[in-house]
Amino acid sequence: MRRIADQLRSGPAMVLTGAGVSTDSGIPDYRGERGKLRKGRPMTYQEFLHDRAAAHRYWARSFVGWRAMAQARSNRAHHALVELERAGCVSGIVTQNVDGLHEAAGSARVLPLHGDMSSVVCLDCRFSEPRAGFDQRLADTNPGYLESARVTFDMVNPDGDVELPQELVERFVMPGCARCGSLRLKPDVVYFGESVPGGRREAASELLAESTSLLVAGSSLAVMSGYKFVIDARRAGKQVAVINGGPGRADDKVDVLWRIGVAEAFNALLDELGL
Template identity: 65%
Template sequence: MTSTFESQDTFTDQAINEAHRAALRSIARVVEETTPPTPPEQALQQVIEQLDLGPALVLTGAGVSTDSGIPDYRSPRGRLSQHRPMTYQEFRHDPAALQRYWARSFVGWRQMTGMRPNRTHYALVELERAGYIQGVITQNVDGLHSAAGSRNLVHLHGDMKSVICLDCGYREERGHFDQRLLAANPTYLDSIRLDPQMVNPDGDVFLSDPDIARFAMIGCLNCGSHRLKPDVVYFGESVPAERKQATSQLINDAASVIVAGSSLAVMSGYRIVLDAQKQGKPVAVINGGPGRADHRVNTLWRTRVAPAFDALLDELDL
């Protein structure tokens, strides 16, 4: 699914389309095995040694939430094989894509709200309380770290709790927005046959074209615009400056970095590893599949995330 954005300004057209193509390249990035993993027992001990250096920063990705029932994108069975997420440029300039997203998200969002933290989320809370980690930066938008009780937490890409108008900047709480959508589409949910296994990491689901066409979109409460987007960072969009600053502070304050459940295919996550290494800090990756930084890190623990954190808690008597 690609889009061409039309306007009266040819230069603007070209810039929009190039940004959209760059976002599509980022989505499609293939991450392959490049480096032999660290032997499991050695990996466990090396991560323990990292934690003994002082409080670590943990960067989490979709692999932390898969045990809560939320799929990832880039594993062999990940959603990228069946679904491409929206780009920021589509939210701004493609009304058909916007209609499609909100119809699908209206159905899928209530599935996401039923997800609960899993044992990895709670393990990170225990490690934070014990002083082994000083903060968590998550690339996930599901809000499960907050629900589990993580305190020093940066949502690098935001979360799904609010909706923002791209014309006037007005923000609306997602639950209130959903109630307005429900009032505009009172029989819609009952008419949809949903496979809960088809919910995507960004909260939308597959719907047929006729189902999308009959969905009634609503406007911004402040200005009436339909150019509304979940207040999260989509492909082709920059991380807000205040989150970049908070991320830099956490890297500066940490003794080391542990990446959990992320391929680091997106630059905003990969850059955290690069910045930590520029400061001479060790980095460990705990992940079930290949990652963009595997060839760079001190410890590459190829394992499912949840058993790894169970082992860490046992080793630390937590």
């Protein structure tokens, strides 16, 4: 704790956050005990493009699960990062999460590396539609559907879908794109097998360049798009610290590794820094 507090005192750090920051908000991660990777393979970009049945199944599940996801609220870790940013200890946040909870907490500079769940994009004409509006179209097309699919918050997966009986999946009617009518729609987030947009990568690299160090919170860094920032920070001679409750890809490559729950860690850091 003291070494990370000194790191934050020495100049603004870029913070890279992962699913472990949002688990206290009730959103499971992919690799934890409730993680989707323990239950099966997550949806991929190629399936949205080419597998009509898989995409249909995803949207049936997501129609039910999204409203539980939308009820999640920022937790103490999100709010602690706001305080650290305002105190000049954090230059900005690059998040691998798609839940929008950093912005909801009030962080001023947030770069959602993988996008967020607030919009839906057509893979044919690239028309983008707010998720709330698309959800209303789903409801209009599927009257009574939600009432027949009873789910609880703990059934929701990290990407906002839930397990449903096959009969409910088959009953679901998928509306097309509001512009071109295509059924090839997906949440405007980066899925497995999809590349992070170049402009987003460049903006994150610029934030790292202007920061004195890198702090990783709640991420195992299993995905290369996040792990690359550790590599780049080390090459630039910047201090790198990781706060995470479980093992991670960069554990033997960083200056400081603090194995602890993320919210607990940030509570202690705020006390240590007098914030």
